[in-house]
Amino acid sequence: MWLWGSVTGSKASATGVLNGIGADVQLARLATQSCLGGRLEELRGRVVVLAVRDQLTAALAMIELDGVAQRMVLCPPDMSAEYLSSVAHDADADAWAVDARALDTAGNAIAIPVTAEPEPVRAALERCASQATEWILLTSATTGAPKLVQHTLVSLTSAFVHQPRAPDAVVWSTFYDIRRYGGLQIFLRAVYSGSMVLSSAAEPVADFLSRAGAAGVTHISGTASHWRRALMSGAASRIAPRYVRLSGEIADQAILDALRAAYPNATVAHAFATTEAGVAFEVGDGLAGFPASLVGATGDSVELKIRGDTLQLRSAGTATRYLGSHTASLRGSDGFVDTGDRVELRDGRYYFLGRSGGVINVGGLKVHPEEVEAVINAHPWVRMSRVMARRSAITGAVVAAEVVLADTAGAAGTRPADEALSQKIIEHCRLSLPAHKVPVMIRIVAALELSAAGKLVRPNA
């Protein structure tokens, strides 16, 4: 099983089109053309870091590299450049597929420029798979540097590959980047069964919706935050999908109702998946949460259980392992992955409460409190801090912090007033953290509670 094989093996895919912000590419073109300038064979058997900005470029490279590379590492475009070398090291990378202007990233390793415009190759192109490529996704970790999660094409496609294909033409789209798990799920579905409109972080949402509408999008996915933004754009009616999917964040009743009102002819479904655990389920009854009957059912390809109050998952879609040095075991001894998502049972239905360990989900992006606390604590006037989630109807949650101040701060002079100092600490966070990790508010407190073991007491931890 390999990705190019699924294109040539299916009538729907052979006529499929990838629609990018500046260009359309028919998948069938890859039969005789390459976006790697004909240098694909140089990457056979290698560990390739795929680090390009544009999604169409990444999509084409993924199709070409699967079955050829030993391992391909999917770097999202917003990943800080400072982590590139640690990611490459953790993955044992010996080759790069990058934008032409970034060729010097690779140092002494092989570096091949990728474009979104496939070109005929001089020698005849004979695509063949020589191995099951390992797909490496990056996910955020406590320390700041991303964790590397190893999947295979089999695990990534397990949620849909055995389902019957839709009888009509399917045009997929997603607000996600396809190098994140939620977006990759949609991209792979598209390669297996149709076409896809790729989004771009730089494109205004109304323009994206126009492009998706013009391409006849039938199936589209995003986080609850993506969808709130689409509804606020005033351009939601530019698409007329028959399937609307939410994942990556808690789908509350308000957003489900708003989407049903906006798209009365569509099935509105919310799915639960994590990069490590894979896809758990999809709920299409229009209600928040999920039926309790999904938990404990056996004989299915996906098994769910609740330990304490967090959801655990075991399935063919579960990742193989973490790569690199700083990594614990991905699954427990029983094969279940702890998703870290807390649930509560009410009237025969489980509802999501948020993340255990205090992990904050801001518009689908995970924020580890410890990472933000480390930055806050580096401020000269801060003695200790606790970072927590604050609910937001726009992005699900935002980051808030409580801070205990020091009485003196070396040579820093007299302590500013609390409000001014809160602002200074926020400014200090902005210097080294991406915007979604910067606290929206800082409350100065006299003390923070510590547990008997001397650890910061975290709500819900």
Added chain:
Amino acid sequence: MSVRSTVISQFEEVAVAQHRKLARLTDDLRLLESGLDSLSFALIVVRLEDALGFDPFDSDEAIVFPVTFGDFVRLYENHPK
């Protein structure tokens, strides 16, 4: 200070804090053309909750997502105190 002027000042403050260029705030300005991103709106809603004591989005009843700046202001002006 009126609800409208509180909303305006929060838009302006958040735009400065997030280094974003704010469009002129007229009632028919589309929010997504205001120069602000989702995170900025989340910030504005949090700050308005602290300033006004309520969050009109935090409701069990169906909410209609505001499209224009005028919609946004009315959401706050019409919220039961």
